[in-house]
Amino acid sequence: MSKLRSVCTATLSLVLLAASSASAQGTVKVGVLHSLTGTMAISEITVANAAQLAIDEINAAGGVMGRKIVVVKEDGASDWPTFATKAEKLLTQDRVATVFGGWTSASRKSMLPVFEKNGGLLFYPVQFEGNECSPNIIYTGAQPNQQALPALEWALSKGYKKIFLLGSDYVYPRTANLILKKHIAAKKATLSGEEYVALGGTEFSSVINKIKAAKPDVIINTLNGDSNVSFFKQYQAAGYKASTLPVISFSIAEQEAQAIGTGLLNGQYATWNYFQSLPNPANKKFVAAYQKKYGAGAAITDPMAHAYMDVYLWKAAVEKAKSFEPMAVRKAIVGISMDSPLGRITVAPNGSLTQAVYTGVSGAGGQFRVVAQSKGVVKPEPYDKLAFPGKTCP
Amino acid sequence: MDFTFISGQLFTGLSVGSILLLAALGLALSFGLMRVINMAHGEFLMVGGYLTYLAAQWAGPTLGDAYLWVAFPLAFLGAALLGAVMEFTVIRRLYGRPLDTLLATFGISLILQQAARQLFGSTGVPVTAPAWLGGALQLGDVTLPFVRLFVIALALIVLGGMWWLLNRSRFGMHVRAVNQNREMAAALGVNTRSLDLLVFALGAGVAGAAGVGLALIAPVNPTVGAAYIVNAFLVVVVGGVGSVLGGAVAAVLLGFVTALAEGFTSVSLAQAILLVLVVAFLQWKPRGLIPTKSRALEEA
Numbered sequence: 001m002s003k004l005r006s007v008c009t010a011t012l013s014l015v016l017l018a019a020s021s022a023s024a025q026g027t028v029k030v031g032v033l034h035s036l037t038g039t040m041a042i043s044e045i046t047v048a049n050a051a052q053l054a055i056d057e058i059n060a061a062g063g064v065m066g067r068k069i070v071v072v073k074e075d076g077a078s079d080w081p082t083f084a085t086k087a088e089k090l091l092t093q094d095r096v097a098t099v100f101g102g103w104t105s106a107s108r109k110s111m112l113p114v115f116e117k118n119g120g121l122l123f124y125p126v127q128f129e130g131n132e133c134s135p136n137i138i139y140t141g142a143q144p145n146q147q148a149l150p151a152l153e154w155a156l157s158k159g160y161k162k163i164f165l166l167g168s169d170y171v172y173p174r175t176a177n178l179i180l181k182k183h184i185a186a187k188k189a190t191l192s193g194e195e196y197v198a199l200g201g202t203e204f205s206s207v208i209n210k211i212k213a214a215k216p217d218v219i220i221n222t223l224n225g226d227s228n229v230s231f232f233k234q235y236q237a238a239g240y241k242a243s244t245l246p247v248i249s250f251s252i253a254e255q256e257a258q259a260i261g262t263g264l265l266n267g268q269y270a271t272w273n274y275f276q277s278l279p280n281p282a283n284k285k286f287v288a289a290y291q292k293k294y295g296a297g298a299a300i301t302d303p304m305a306h307a308y309m310d311v312y313l314w315k316a317a318v319e320k321a322k323s324f325e326p327m328a329v330r331k332a333i334v335g336i337s338m339d340s341p342l343g344r345i346t347v348a349p350n351g352s353l354t355q356a357v358y359t360g361v362s363g364a365g366g367q368f369r370v371v372a373q374s375k376g377v378v379k380p381e382p383y384d385k386l387a388f389p390g391k392t393c394p
Numbered sequence: 395m396d397f398t399f400i401s402g403q404l405f406t407g408l409s410v411g412s413i414l415l416l417a418a419l420g421l422a423l424s425f426g427l428m429r430v431i432n433m434a435h436g437e438f439l440m441v442g443g444y445l446t447y448l449a450a451q452w453a454g455p456t457l458g459d460a461y462l463w464v465a466f467p468l469a470f471l472g473a474a475l476l477g478a479v480m481e482f483t484v485i486r487r488l489y490g491r492p493l494d495t496l497l498a499t500f501g502i503s504l505i506l507q508q509a510a511r512q513l514f515g516s517t518g519v520p521v522t523a524p525a526w527l528g529g530a531l532q533l534g535d536v537t538l539p540f541v542r543l544f545v546i547a548l549a550l551i552v553l554g555g556m557w558w559l560l561n562r563s564r565f566g567m568h569v570r571a572v573n574q575n576r577e578m579a580a581a582l583g584v585n586t587r588s589l590d591l592l593v594f595a596l597g598a599g600v601a602g603a604a605g606v607g608l609a610l611i612a613p614v615n616p617t618v619g620a621a622y623i624v625n626a627f628l629v630v631v632v633g634g635v636g637s638v639l640g641g642a643v644a645a646v647l648l649g650f651v652t653a654l655a656e657g658f659t660s661v662s663l664a665q666a667i668l669l670v671l672v673v674a675f676l677q678w679k680p681r682g683l684i685p686t687k688s689r690a691l692e693e694a
Contacts, residue, residue, distance in 0.1 A: 197661055234611055
């Protein structure tokens with residue numbers, strides 16, 4: 001009886017499998033999983049838009065290996081457990097070939113076990129704190145050595161020796177600053193203070209008073225989201241400006257700069273792998289296409305450029321592997337190189353990008369003008385040698 | 395820890411206290427006097443911020459920095475109108491059902507946040523303080539930014555206005571009468587329905603005007619209300635529900651405690667220290683700093 005039942009089940013599942021692959025003939029499903037509501041929506045909606053733009057472009061040009069991409073869009077709702085639930089749904093119910101998504105480290109860390117358990121593949125487009133290296137995640141945003149450390153080097157090269165670290169109170173700023181502190185000590189510079197404010201915090205009087213007492217040369221700012229608006233308003237009210245106490249930020253891109261207001265941010269610095277003002281042809285094409293679809297004044301940021309390029313990277317890897325199977329794609333993606341809006345990038349064996357680093361100064365309309373860039377491209381290092389000695393990718 | 399730093403922190407305490415007070419004053423009316431647990435109170439502050447932005451857009455080109463004087467009445471009236479509509483359509487049907495009110499107003503807060511997102515986008519809008527608020531008063535080595543002083547003055551003015559209205563006007567007498575004994579006040583001819591509407595709208599209006607001040611030092615975006623709501627309730631509860639003066643004392647006290655905790659430990663630790671102190675305080679004085687006395691039965 002049990003044998004008969006198992007035969008029946010097997011037959012039934014074969015029939016179902018045949019039916020599902022027949023219906024999927026000519027298309028391939030991918031997931032786009034970002035916060036479309038809640039506090040992170042401000043940043044993530046535009047990143048989802050950028051991925052959608054790339055998918056539309058690829059479909060218009062004939063798809064991937066002759067198949068049109070069908071997007072299954074899910075809302076992570078700025079809630080980390082929701083990201084895990086939605087990722088599970090995308091992998092097990094929709095059976096997507098890959099997922100593009102995530103912004104906060106908390107959302108990534110909550111999705112990671114889901115992707116590892118189900119053998120899925122996630123393209124993560126945002127700069128992060130490193131100290132993590134899952135074979136199921138392609139980390140295309142900057143590793144610490146592709147944003148935080150080059151920014152520190154640049155500050156030191158400008159003669160700024162006393163450094164104040166200010167950040168939001170969660171994993172990314174704390175880990176990034178842990179790494180920075182090791183390097184500040186190694187370079188014989190001075191750490192003149194370190195403070196964290198709750199995400200969404202709006203009160204900076206004490207922080208500014210502490211800055212006043214510490215008299216730093218420069219502030220390295222890992223505040224996230226709207227806390228930046230409060231900080232810069234109160235920093236300016238206290239009589240500071242870029243010429244007297246420059247601030248280098250890691251989470252302020254063109255969109256945030258527009259929201260903070262040029263008047264507050266003028267002359268301040270940011271370090272990224274991409275600025276909207278980069279003059280390369282791939283970027284000009286990307287900016288024009290995005291603004292045509294989402295509005296002429298739309299600001300374009302580093303995570304958006306990464307998300308856009310991630311879709312093209314996935315396409316290239318699928319075509320190289322001649323398969324949509326996630327782990328085959330993961331294997332094939334290593335070594336892929338392309339001219340993207342970020343310039344020339346290459347996927348390193350650890351699944352991150354070899355890419356250039358730019359420091360820009362903020363000006364009119366929330367745009368940044370590049371004032372310094374890395375010599376060539378920088379190889380990604382998930383585990384900082386000083387902060388996490390001996391740790392390597394599996 | 396030198397003298398300059400400590401005097402700077404004392405000013406910080408005053409400044410934080412004034413912001414807490416501004417955030418809480420409207421709530422002192424709706425929650426303090428009417429016992430309406432209004433989770434959408436933060437959104438009235440947000441509405442005040444957006445109306446400041448609109449005032450700057452409309453009046454800025456002709457009036458320049460004087461747009462601020464247009465922003466205050468606009469924010470007050472706009473938020474008051476919204477409060478009146480909310481009271482008339484939802485709150486009034488839920489009096490005496492605090493749990494339902496809590497859920498309904500929480501829902502309204504989400505609706506208002508999404509409305510702001512639809513109208514102005516999920517990115518915040520820029521509001522910059524007028525140039526004449528840009529400087530700072532220099533007392534020795536201590537810097538007192540004009541915009542902070544302005545917010546302190548605004549909190550004092552709003553507090554004074556509310557005190558006068560509640561303690562010296564006929565309207566205020568009715569409000570206090572209804573607060574102490576609703577049935578008796580109604581029996582003596584006070585129209586409690588329209589009074590409820592007025593008090594709630596006034597609380598919303600005060601929050602709207604406070605939102606103008608907050609917009610000068612904090613962001614204006616769909617979720618900014620959530621940053622204030624917890625602290626606003628904290629101030630009202632510590633001060634003593636029903637006591638506007640208690641709220642004022644509590645706000646300044648909490649401001650100083652925050653500033654000292656932030657000054658001598660770290661900013662991230664200070665919030666936790668503050669909450670522990672508040673919990674301990676409420677164990678000791680569950681009815682707050684200045685408890686209201688009443689002979690009504692449900693208060694006994």
